[in-house]
Amino acid sequence: MESLCCKECGGSLRPSDIKYERYICIACTFKKRVAFLLSDAFVDNIFTKLWTKGLFRRLGIFLERYEIPLRTQAQMLARAAALLQEAEQSFVRLGDIDEEWLEERIKKIGKYLSPTFFRAFLIEEHILPSENRDEKKLRRRLR
Numbered sequence: 001m002e003s004l005c006c007k008e009c010g011g012s013l014r015p016s017d018i019k020y021e022r023y024i025c026i027a028c029t030f031k032k033r034v035a036f037l038l039s040d041a042f043v044d045n046i047f048t049k050l051w052t053k054g055l056f057r058r059l060g061i062f063l064e065r066y067e068i069p070l071r072t073q074a075q076m077l078a079r080a081a082a083l084l085q086e087a088e089q090s091f092v093r094l095g096d097i098d099e100e101w102l103e104e105r106i107k108k109i110g111k112y113l114s115p116t117f118f119r120a121f122l123i124e125e126h127i128l129p130s131e132n133r134d135e136k137k138l139r140r141r142l143r
Helices: 015-019 026-037 040-046 050-065 070-090 099-113 115-124 133-142
Strands: none
Touching: 026 070, 040 050, 050 070, 050 115, 070 099, 070 115, 099 115
16 A cells, blocks of 8 residues: 655645545645745746835745744735735835725735734834824824
């Protein structure tokens, strides 16, 4: 009988992987997906401006640094790529991005962008302010 282990890492396969004759575990699949999304070929093909290429690559570094699960990284990078493509078409440079525009897009994409991680990244990059949204709403009402 053949071994029922992942050909990449030697880990165990799920019953569905065996049933559908997939020989790579889900963790290795996500690992390959993240590597593809962060590859120079993908980034150079999908983005035309240097600021979006750099921001996308820094997002990958951010996710790795904070040990975000590979499944979440794969989903988030794919959605972030779409968001950044839209930003490329709408803005000339990174400094032109409006906070409200970003918040609207994050809300529209929803949970698949992992909004908490993405906002933390944007705050770390000084694209979004670090103050609480509730504080901002209160400040607007007080004006």
